[in-house]
Amino acid sequence: MLSDSNARLAAARGLTSPRGRREAGRFLAEGAQSVREALGRPGTVLEVFATASAAQRYADVLAHAEPGSVALISDRAAASLSETVHPQGLIAVCSSLDVSLADALGRTPRLVVILVEANDPGNAGAILRTADAAGADAVLFSADSVDPYNGKAVRAAAGSLFHLDVVTGLDPAAAIAECRAAGLLTLATTGAASLDLDELTDQGTLRGRTAWIFGNEARGLPAELLQAAERSVRVPVHGRAESLNLAAAAAVCLYASARANRLQPLS
Structure with missing residues (x-):
């Protein structure tokens, strides 16, 4: 011993x-x-x-x-x-599991998560776990996000951290631009969007390769990143709740993409 x-x-x-x-x-x-x-x-x-x-x-x-x-x-x-x-x-x-953004995108990922100023390690770990379960290929962390190797984040990921490409320290605007250049549809989440997830699903938009962008737990995404993404999307709230928390909203969006691709994937 x-x-x-x-x-x-x-x-x-x-x-x-x-x-x-x-x-x-x-x-x-x-x-x-x-x-x-x-x-x-x-x-x-x-x-x-x-x-x-x-x-x-x-x-x-x-x-x-x-x-x-x-x-x-x-x-x-x-x-x-x-x-x-x-x-x-x-x-x-x-x-450390970090790969470069170029390497992650070079593997032609079908589903990617971009986290911008995500500060809660429990949320970060939960999103890693959900991304893995939904069949995502990579989770990208902005430089001002929590460390995904934080003990609480690693525990919350429940092993899924080891199944995905993890990219850290990113400039989010540059990451969005590179995802777009790699052929991924970039979708920014915000409660103020006119387009909701149900409409996007009905349109068949989620059948393609997609990068979902999620912002800070309290402030969401800044205006410049909403503009940098191809579309802004809100998760519809049908009851009286003000909103969903970050991990729950991410789960809803990622599983919408997973279902769309399972039912009728694009080549």
Whole structure:
């Protein structure tokens, strides 16, 4: 068992801060689901820390780790790596997953998400999870959005972070322009749009390759980005609620695209 003062543990603890993650090009994935999916992406997991009880409980997960990459640690050390009240005792040190926008678009994605100034890590993780479930290919984060490798975001993504192309640090206007140049229809979401999602669906517009653009949880998208997108769209609200939160609105839009493509895809 590693000592609580071990240098490897100290380096891993540094990954609980944004600066530490940025400088190391690494992040932590905690819990059985996240670690399992991380191990399923070749070259991602650098090492795994587990308490004795977690190693026994999640032996099926650890069976997929590289020989010699798993180290036993104390419950105290596991707590120091965790950002949860009740740590699961299983943590993987992972290489950052960032790809360039050019590489992501070069794979001819069918469904893309652009997040602009998305500040809540729980929302970011939930959108990553929903994007994966809806069959999206990439999630793009503006430079002023939350770090997708934040512990809460990684947990909320429930392993989906490891299934998608992730692009970070983007200028959103440039990202929208590049998506348009790559043949993606760019759709900006705003409650003030005259066109609603139902109309867009009925028109058959969502059968094509699409990039959905979502803004800040409180302020939405700035005017210049609404203008940069090809169309602005609102999610219709049929009841008395003022609006949907960001993650819910993203889920509705992404599944509308997924359904349109499943029923009658364009070549």
